[in-house]
Amino acid sequence: MSIPRETIEQIRDRSRIEEIVKNYVPTLQKRGRNYLGLCPFHKEKTPSFTVSPEKQIFYCFGCHTGGNVFSFISKMERLNFPESVRFLGNLVGIQVHEDRKDEGTEKREYLLKINRYAMNLYHKCLKSDESRGAMEYALGRGLSAESIDEFKLGFAPDAWDFLIRHLQNKKVSLATASDAALVIPSKNREGGGYYDRFRGRLMFPIFNIAGDVIAFGGRILGSGEPKYLNSPEYELFSKSSVLYGLHAAREHIIDMQRAIIVEGYLDVIGCHQNGIRNVVAPLGTALTEQQVNVLSRYCREIILLFDADSAGIKASLRSLDIVDTKNVDVRVAMLPDGDPFEYITQKGAREFMSVVDSSIGPVDFKIKRVLAESGNIDPLKVLFLLFDVIKDVRYETERTRYLKKVSSLLNMDEHSVSSDYEKFVRGLREPKHYSAETEKAPEKEGFLVRSYRELLAIILLYPEMTEQAVIDFSADEITDPVTKNVFTMITSLYSEGKAVSVDIMFDYFPTGDENSLLETILAKNFESINYKDAYTEIYINIKLFNINIKIERYVELIRNSRDNDTREYLTEVEVLRRDKEKLLSYMHQKH
Ligand SMILES: [Zn+2]
Known part of the structure; x- marks a missing residue:
């Protein structure tokens, strides 16, 4: 933390949380020892937002958001911690002087600077005459010129030292560029040296939540392997917690209280350029727990939208196992054909949204998949596949509801289905070996x-x-x-x-x-x-x-x-x- 601890304490002492909150929550009223009002973080008609002057904390019983006076400002004004301290300092008249930056911060800032430099260089390159082929490819895929600018797409020419020559001209240390995963130390070439990681690829910069570029995804033009090459993880970049497009989508996700998850970078951009802007993508195939945690801070509903092909379905099912228990509503929708980019480009936003709105709960989705894939299999086997889905449902009332649904779908007697289910579950519990x-x-x-x-x-x-x-x-x-x-x-x-x-x-x-x-x-x-x-x-x-x-x-x-x-x-x-x-x-x- 670069702000001196004493300054933080001074600002805290001077800010009464109930007064600060009152500026944002006009309904806030004293109730006994606490204050109660309508929550600014979710829509409600009866107040469940509580402030405790004694403990200097706030907590909402509706959306479970809580924290101290700095977290309140950080959530209201969407600032990070040091920014909220500075913001509140201004409000209560205490100036924030920063400590000298530590080495770690300096290194991180340098890594960000190199990434930003590379992004601008690739972007300029895509728009130059020499890269006409790449630009034609991008436009031919259906990307608009505005999207190319907004998402800062670029082009890395097919050369071993395109980025390296520019970095050298700028006197940037190649060792640091290698820490930023942009260049690779070469093993075979004489006298050591480095070579460019991304060659002959359309470049998709990957941003963190603060809007800084921290990594790249590079798509090969035409055919070749791998189709997408991502930056490997390093100090600033962890795949499992970053979502592609979140910097552009965040405001819209908060507004809509809903996030739509698609599979690829192009899908994200395609949705944005057709006016659906609360859309992001994970960087692998399946959504991770950290990514769900990030999203659950902004919205109450996550919709997984997947391609009609089976890879997408498998990915979504893997995702669901993580998402199931979280504090957000998860629904699943599947496109009748193509991927989201093709679909929205050909059919338009309205038709696209009707697919999104037809989303169903994860268990219903899994049941639907089992039935769709069952074909001519013995109904009893299908029943057991469905039991396997239902056994993961947490609450008994819910399980009963699904059992009822399954028996009516398979046209079977409800009581027999229930008693078979009991047997199925008991079978699972039977000790195998040391189990x-x-x-x-x-x-x-x-x-x-x-x-x-x-x-x-x-x-x-x-x-x-x-x-x-x-x-x-x-x-x-x-x-x-x-x-x-x-x-x-x-x-x-x-x-x-x-x-x-x-x-x-x-x-x-x-x-x-x-x-x-x-x-x-x-x-x-x-x-x-x-x-x-x-x-x-x-x-x-x-x-x-x-x-x-x-x-x-x-x-x-x-x-x-x-x-x-x-x-x-x-x-x-x-x-x-x-x-x-x-x-x-x-x-x-x-x-
Ligand atoms: Zn709330």
Whole structure:
């Protein structure tokens, strides 16, 4: 962070969150200890947006958005953390002077600069006379001149040193250009040296959310392999969290509260140039969890729109497995023919949108696919394929609804279908080999993750518990990386003698999974609990849990060991059993 910590604290001290929020939420009114109003982040008629002046936080029970005063500004004004600090500083009359930049920031800025230089160079090249062939190709594919400018498409000529010569003229270090994945160190050529990564390709710059170009996708002109060449991952570029076209689509996604996901770069541009602008694409074939997280901050609905060919369907089904549990509504639509680019270019935006609007839920989509592919297969086999889809539905009422639907689709008796389903599920549970243990493991893991997260909530909402928690627990024992990161931050702040509270944590985790975890913690602020008892209960649960795991491990060791090791293990188990007794008797005293 390049803004001095003291300045951030001064600005925080001077900004009362309830007053800052009131500027944006005129309906905000005092209700008991808190303020309540209509949420500015989602449409609602009854207020569920809450501000706690005591804790200096806000939380919406409708859309689960929350944070401190800086996150509020960051979300309202769509600024990153340092920008929100500066914005709020201006509002309350505190000037922000930046620290000298650290080496990491300087390097990142240099990498961005090289990428920007390469983008402009390729773009200029595409528009030059020498590249007439490439331009004809792009226009021939149906790209408009406006789109080529808006998405800054370019052309990398078929040469080993086109970019390199320009970088050398600009005295840019080729080693750094290689860090930016634009040139490649050569192994065979004499005297070392580098060569251009992208040659003879139409270039699609890939932007981060701030609108900086960080990577490229290069499409070969005509035939050849690979059809698309993407920059490999490096310091600034991680494929799994970037979405193509998001810099152009974000405002529209927020406006529409809906994101349309297509497969390719051309599909994104085709939609934008036909006036459908809330469209993005993942950089591989399937959507990743991080990408869904990014989108879920901007909208409540994601529509996966896929080509009529089977690769697209498989990709979408893979995506659905990730998306299923997230805090967004996911729907799936499939084009009757062609890819989105061809479809919207030939049939126009209206017809395209009618396909989007005919989207269905993921389970309905999977059921439809099974039926479409079943052809002449034995109906009973089809039924089992459908059971396999239905078993992943989380709620029983939903499962019942789908079973009913399936029986009517297959023209089968509803009760027999239900009882067959029960048998099918029981069959899955039957232990195969050692599977009883391995199947229970994730459930155990889940219990531990929940317990540590509850612990975090208590520490952050009741800071007087911090000291006790830092003594009782250590970050090393936490396996869930998100919880671990937050806990590590708590211990390091505590050891530096700094205040620990939930609002401050948002400064350290302005985005990402840690930020989402902090948001869920805010919801608990408005529940009244006896936090000391809750802490003791979590403490006992976690300790008992870990002791039981250790005992199981020793029992396993004893079972597989030779006699002379056994005694040592038995002693360990005895010690653990005594610890367990102590905890259990403590628990019984309490109740
Ligand atoms: Zn809301």
